[in-house]
Amino acid sequence: MGQRELAVILDSTHDGMIAIDVTGMVTLFNAAAERLLGVGRTAVLGRSARDVIPNTRLGEVLRSGAPELNRQQDLGGVTIITNRVPVRDDTGQVVGAVAVFRDITEVRGLAAQITNLTQVQTLLEAIINSTQDAISVVDAQGNGLLINPAYTRLTGLTEADVIGKPATVDIAEGESMHLQVLRTRRPVRGVPMKVGPRRREVVVNVAPIIVGGELKGSVGVIHDVSELTRLSEELDRVKRLVRRLEAKYTFDEIVAVSPAMRTAVEQARRAAETPVTVLLRGESGTGKELFAHALHNASRRSRGPLVRVNCAALSESLLESQLFGYVEGAFTGARRGGRLGLFEEAAGGTIFLDEVGLMPLSLQGKLLRVLQERELVRVGDTRPVRVDVRVIAATNTRLEQAVAAGHFREDLYYRLNVLPIFIPPLRQRREDLPRLVSHLLRKLDEEYGRSVEDISPPALQELLSYHWPGNVRELENVLGRAMINMPYPLTCMEAVHLPPLEGPVSTGQNRGGPAGVSTLRQAVEKAERQAVSHALAAAGGNKALAARLLGIAPRTLYYKLERLQLSSPPESVCRHGFADVCNPMQTTRCP
Secondary structure, three states, rough: OOHHHHHHHHHHHOOEEEEEEOEEEEEEHHHHHHHHOOOOOOOOHHHHHHHHOOOOHHHHHHHHHHOOOEEEEEOEEEEEEEEEEEEEEOOOEEEEEEEEEEEEEOOOOOOOOOOOOOOOOHHHHHHHHHHEEEEEEEEEEOOEEOOEEEEEEEEEEEHHHHHEEHHHHHHHOOHHHHHHHHHOOOOOOEEEEEEEOOEEEEEEEEEEEOOOOOOOOEEEEEEOOOOOOHHHHHHHHHHHHHHHHHOOOOOOHHOOOHHHHHHHHHHHHHHHHOOOEEEEEEOOOOOHHHHHHHHHHHHOOOOOOEEEOOOOOHHHHHHHHHOEEEEEOOOOOOOOOOOHHHHHHOOOOOEEEEHHHHHHHHHHHHHHHHHHHEEOEEOOOOOOOEEEOOOOOOOOHHHHHHHHOOOOOOOHHHHHHHEEEOOHHHOOHHHHHHHHHHHHHHHHHHHOOOOOOOHHHHHHHHOOOOOOHHHHHHHHHHHHHHHHHHOOOOEEEOHHHHHOOOOOOOOOOOOOOOOOOOOOOHHHHHHHHHHHHHHHHHHHOHHHHHHHOOOHHHHHHHHHEEEEEEEEOOOOOOOOEOOOOOOEHHHHHHH
């Protein structure tokens, strides 16, 4: 095989290849090396490698005779994995060195290194055996001439199966691209097919080998697409996640007919024009996240990201690393190179801290630092990092009680509570319900592929008579279940389609069964209410002690108090927040 043929093969691979001779002069610089390094081969060939290739270590390999394998290196913003090996002659004398490298952001794996065009057979063998791409070469008659180990790993075919055999021997499904290229003398790229007895799905690039105008054969590079498929699926998953995190809603999409809701929207509109921290307060399901989206979209940061994190959904250690990031080696299993936290990922945009009232006390100080100093310290590091992000927080807990009980920092409370916006529960904004129903029916129509256009007056009246402890989220759930209950031809939702609504305010009856029979949910809620009430009474109103008596975390107790709408007996907490120290009637004795 001549040098022209070899050059075609070398330029067909995705691995960058550089070779130097015994004097350190560059003798090989293939097309992939030109692409990765941004330098043309005419500017490199025949010159000293140290003068034209930044940070090259080929000279060290040439002097030491020792290979350097699987080394990571930065080249002008591109990270590569590289192998550097010496090239020896038949006597074992080092006559050059070669580097084979690959951009690891494009494909995983090794890169091999080889060189010296004068050592054609040695160089070809080293290249073929070290590249991660499967390579096959056929002669002008279409008979197998050469394959590499990667080809065998991919197809399951050995040299005995291929060398000297027709090019069709490896085709499980599709036409041999080698034969097509030999007929047309034109290269083909990106052709999908299945090869080998394993019927592996691959993409094939084949180029003709033409020397002096004479067709000598063709070279094929075969890529396994299974990894690309996996990466594509991962990319789709990330895109779906990004779509979920994008700020989708605006103030125009918030139904606000009632005075209380109009006030909340007007406050939020004014807040959007400022960089101030906003605290959204309201029961679960009232639309706090909807307000956060609208605030972000109406602000000057609307072109930046909106990142949401649920402070109650993650463990303390995981929440810390997610919010503030970490450096390499910060803990067992920490990713190499560390990781940016969500505050840094939200740079130039907004971070939405949902359920901030349930954030672990140990992390509240770090959040306070972000709000006060606009900087954070990553886990495992001591250096502060500046952050440019707006904070919108939301809670359905009574932060004032949490502060009094010592579960929430008072200084953080005042930092967050600069501009509180109270979002009323659905039972206090019944004027909004008809428009909410219309809006949700249109949304559910799209999701379920239905054509429900209206709701009957009796059905609407039944919805109006219910007290909606789950607020808008519960309303959407009820309408969705009703839509599933409707036969397909119907376009108007009737009362009979609605699922049982537990405890409507107007009648006090339960559509779920005969009079006097409670549902399981009602029975469980009643028992839970009694247990919480008894624990609070036994603890004298001290919620931390009551939580211990119940065997639950204080944060869980606060959640249950909110959900069950329970008020607790006065807790023995003085005006300074020292529980069980002062006489509640004589706070002047407080230490």
